[in-house]
Amino acid sequence: MSERHSSERQFVTVHNPSSNEFGDINLNVAIQGTGPLILCIHGWPEIWYSWRHQMEHFSAQGYTVAAMDVRGYGGSSKPYDISAYTLRELCSDAAAVIDELGDGQAIVLGHDWGAPIAWNTARLHPEKVSAVCGMSVPYFPVSADNPLDKWREIYDDNDKFFYQTYFEAEGVGEAELEVDSLRSLRMIYYGACGASRSEPFIAEKPANSTMLDGMIDPDPFPAWCSDEDLQIFADAMTAGGWRGPLNRYRAQPFDAADIGQLANPNLTQPAAFIGGEHDVVRKFNADVDPYDWASLCCDDFRGTTLIPRAGHWVQQEEPDATNAALEAFFASLK
Numbered sequence: 001m002s003e004r005h006s007s008e009r010q011f012v013t014v015h016n017p018s019s020n021e022f023g024d025i026n027l028n029v030a031i032q033g034t035g036p037l038i039l040c041i042h043g044w045p046e047i048w049y050s051w052r053h054q055m056e057h058f059s060a061q062g063y064t065v066a067a068m069d070v071r072g073y074g075g076s077s078k079p080y081d082i083s084a085y086t087l088r089e090l091c092s093d094a095a096a097v098i099d100e101l102g103d104g105q106a107i108v109l110g111h112d113w114g115a116p117i118a119w120n121t122a123r124l125h126p127e128k129v130s131a132v133c134g135m136s137v138p139y140f141p142v143s144a145d146n147p148l149d150k151w152r153e154i155y156d157d158n159d160k161f162f163y164q165t166y167f168e169a170e171g172v173g174e175a176e177l178e179v180d181s182l183r184s185l186r187m188i189y190y191g192a193c194g195a196s197r198s199e200p201f202i203a204e205k206p207a208n209s210t211m212l213d214g215m216i217d218p219d220p221f222p223a224w225c226s227d228e229d230l231q232i233f234a235d236a237m238t239a240g241g242w243r244g245p246l247n248r249y250r251a252q253p254f255d256a257a258d259i260g261q262l263a264n265p266n267l268t269q270p271a272a273f274i275g276g277e278h279d280v281v282r283k284f285n286a287d288v289d290p291y292d293w294a295s296l297c298c299d300d301f302r303g304t305t306l307i308p309r310a311g312h313w314v315q316q317e318e319p320d321a322t323n324a325a326l327e328a329f330f331a332s333l334k
Contacts, residue, residue, distance in 0.1 A: 028075030033059025037102030043112020053319035072244020141265030276310030
């Protein structure tokens with residue numbers, strides 16, 4: 001690892017020695033502040049920068065806030081194989097960061113795909129996670145069934161498009177999204193944000209559509225993400241490509257065959273959930289709102305906070321409300 005941090009934001013490289021099957025795995029981690037470690041894990045398609053508001057806020061309150069680039073993104077390693085992006089592999093990256101920066105223990109926050117990484121780091125490495133909060137995606141233990149089969153049954157079999165099954169074929173999503181990463185991100189971010197009520201992201205279209213078919217490229221973009229912010233995300237995706245980020249979707253069958261077979265799925269650490277009022281995750285299956293079940297497999301659940309007006313990018317869209325909810329969770333730990 002490079003030189004330790006000060007109160008200013010710095011970047012360090014953490015090596016994960018447990019992942020040698022896929023070559024050297026180096027993780028780019030942004031760090032701010034000093035004190036107990038909060039590890040922040042971003043989702044798709046983002047980088048560490050999605051936690052910028054939480055880094056500023058909680059570093060000022062006496063925490064070390066570390067926001068990592070997940071494997072496949074930004075300045076972190078980008079192995080080619082789909083099997084390099086299983087939850088077990090990504091959780092081992094989080095554990096390596098905790099060992100290096102938190103003396104073996106941290107509060108872990110995760111958003112979007114970062115939420116399952118956070119939840120499962122708490123499950124697979126319980127001694128390293130003192131408390132865990134997921135955003136946008138509640139904790140549901142990995143099933144022994146391939147989740148892509150469920151989405152095919154709900155969507156593909158009814159001639160409806162669903163982005164996760166669209167991403168399954170290697171190279172297809174990459175070919176579309178890499179044409180113009182900035183445009184792709186504008187459309188994806190707007191499509192799942194509160195300003196659009198997530199309607200463009202979940203709009204019904206035929207199964208043979210592409211990801212961006214029917215999506216809106218807003219001008220101007222909502223104020224929660226400035227042109228400069230968007231460019232930071234786009235530059236990272238342009239430089240690193242979209243294969244690693246999309247491989248996370250493709251790796252889900254490996255998770256089912258691995259973690260889906262494990263006993264004792266409940267989390268024992270203090271846990272909380274934060275979600276946006278208009279989050280698209282609530283609309284994937286018309287028969288169920290997953291937010292209603294956020295406490296189901298958490299033995300010490302400290303509550304759900306629903307953020308008004310927010311869509312999927314909750315900690316960026318409504319940072320003050322998100323930070324207040326996190327403050328209340330952290331206070332409950334004392």
